[in-house]
Amino acid sequence: MRAYDYAMSFERLGQWISERARSPTLRHPRATSLSMLDGAVAAVVAGPVSMASEEWVCPLLGVDPDAFNHDTEEFSAIAATLMRHNAISETLSTRPESFEPLFVRSPDGEVDPQPWCMGFYAVMKLRLLVWSRLLSPNGTEHLMLRPILVHCIDDAGRPLLPRTRTTMTAELRVVNFGEQVRNRLYGRAYSQFCQSA
Secondary structure, three states: OOHHHHOOOHHHHHHHHHHHHHOOOOOOOOOOOHHHHHHHHHHHHHOOOOOOHHHHHHHHHOOOHHHHHOOOHHHHHHHHHHHHHHHHHHHHHHOHHHOOOOOEEOOOOOEEOHHHHHHHHHHHHHOHHHHHOOOOOOOHHHHHHHHHHOOOEOOOOOEOOOOOHHHHHHHHHHHHHHHHHHHHHHHHHHHHHHHHO
16 A cells, blocks of 8 residues: 555644644644644755654654554554655655745735744754754855744744844745745755766
8 A cells, every 4th residue: 555545635634733732642743733744844855864754754743653554543644744745845856836835824815934934943953963054144055044944933932033134034035935945955956966976
């Protein structure tokens, strides 16, 4: 059987994550919404290091690695998450111009990028040492990550980046982050190609 034979729908995955996040007995997922999960998966796809599925799926969904081995609702959520990973990876590698982050939108159309950005940051924290080389204020990558980080808070609830004129400009660019993720992905793929040649 293939993953999509077991996977719950993406909408059901959102409900499952929400229910698990509110559970008084189950381990809580780090991704508490579909938007947050989408940002996390985008970070896995476009990030500077390959990660084993268990390394990022388990904390994001709040499941144990053993859940990969059993035909349960947890496995169905894992399969749906891996399908989302494959879809984002496929989009970024074949139709990058069509990539759109799954931002939360209010009924009047207002965009809230914070959940998506916090999902992206959740994956960065899993391998912060590797990501840290992209955070140098003098590097191009820092400029690409800034629109994400300006919407993130640390574990104590403080903003990761102070609000300045630069960060407010970065906030305006976050809605166009799809292009930045595409550029990051292609930059990494090109660099890997050059190293293997």
